[in-house]
Amino acid sequence: MKQIPIYKVRQAMTPDDLIAVQKLRYEIFVIEMGAKEGDIDHIHKLEQDKYDPFCKHLMLIDVNRGSNPIEQIVGVYRILTQTGAKAAGGFYTATEFDLGPLLNSGRKIIELGRSCLRKSHRGGIAMLHLWQALNNFVKEEKAEVLFGTASFQGTDIQSFVQPFSLLHNEYLTPKKIRPKAIASAYVPLNQLEVSQIERVKALKAMPALIKAYLRLGGGVADGAFIDYKFNTIDVCMILDIAKMNIRQKSIYSRKLN
Template sequence: MVMQLDKPLRQKGRYLVREAEGVADLRAAQRLRHLAFHGDEASLDVDAFDPICRHFLIEDGVSGKLVCVFRMLPLISGGDIDRSYSAQFYELEALRAYPGRMVEMGRFCMHPDVHDADVLRVAWGAMTSYVDENKVELLFGCASFAGTDTSSYLDSFAMLRDRHLAPKRWLPRVKAPNVFRFAARLRCKPNLKAAQVNMPPMLRSYLLMGGWVSDHAVVDQKMNTLHVFTGVEVKSIPAARKRLLRALAC
């Protein structure tokens, strides 16, 4: 079952967000993903999950340039969790008991030449509209750090350990063969400034909404990333943050 938006997405400021229509749009998204993740746009970033996801494109309304893409996989409940991309890397047995609607957000990336924070705001506005209109209760995905060198992110991981681990009832377990068990291994106190500076913007946004993470990071050599499972329960988002997100969605 595919959940549908009740109204089309539209332009906010100079950026237009819309759902992909047809092969050409999907190929454009895959080309931008390959540029963002692998450094060139001569090839496409394609995987087996693309056909079952809904793909969103954010374009510069002035130049027409594609500046950001992401995809969303709707799940009726935790009983469908094994269909998700994240389930390849994390043992999500605990989340099979989750009763509400879920959406996995993935392959989020921006064009390397674009650094406008408004793009991220537009993306969150679109996701907020989707979540509200489809009564989604849990938003989740793999939040990625660039590269596979854990030493660059020790303060960030220590902060995640101290402040943002998943509740025990939903905690993902280890499944991938190569992981960094930061909750068990790190003993240092985080430098909070360094932790924030090195935290990926998307993960920072999740955390501001009350998001939580797995107690380990997966070392993904194929994507050249370290990623943590990240979840946000909609009912737990602070009221002030909900108001801000819904203002972006208007």
């Protein structure tokens, strides 16, 4: 009989914790999603980069998933504060998007990234546990704006003209804090005329994480970035805490257990 998951979330505190995080990311981003290049360690099966040592890593643990601590980790979220970014030489998102408007806004910003869940834990409350832990971190840091890349799987632009066009026409972030995809890999989101957008079809083709940000009141940057290394097309999501959807915000503040 399959055991019901019992979740808890904590930060990675040791080198072994970080290795466990990178192993899960390898399983999902490399094996499942087809990432091919970058700082991937295929020998030890680690998906890693130069920003990892400067980030906070949230780990979602299912205590009912065997006795192996690595196998018990079923989800992760990476957080990079302004202090961490300064030590790392910048934000990861800046490799894909011009963050000038955000960096010059005078607001306290936090970058989110490398979010993933094991397949068997998708579609339920697992991500909600991670988001609630993230909500607590954001409150402690007194962050004002959250941002980071979110991905469409694959690099065929024509596969995503519906969701891209919907994002451009309904969810552009205000210009004063709106990043823009760097010119060398810029993909315009405005692919279709407004009359050609089929909202239901567009939302169906949109990854769950992006829809979650939109429900919270988030928006997107100008353009998308083709990331051939990860076999994705990335958009930059921006969430102004002060403008979050109150109903959705209450969900992420509610105690689960």
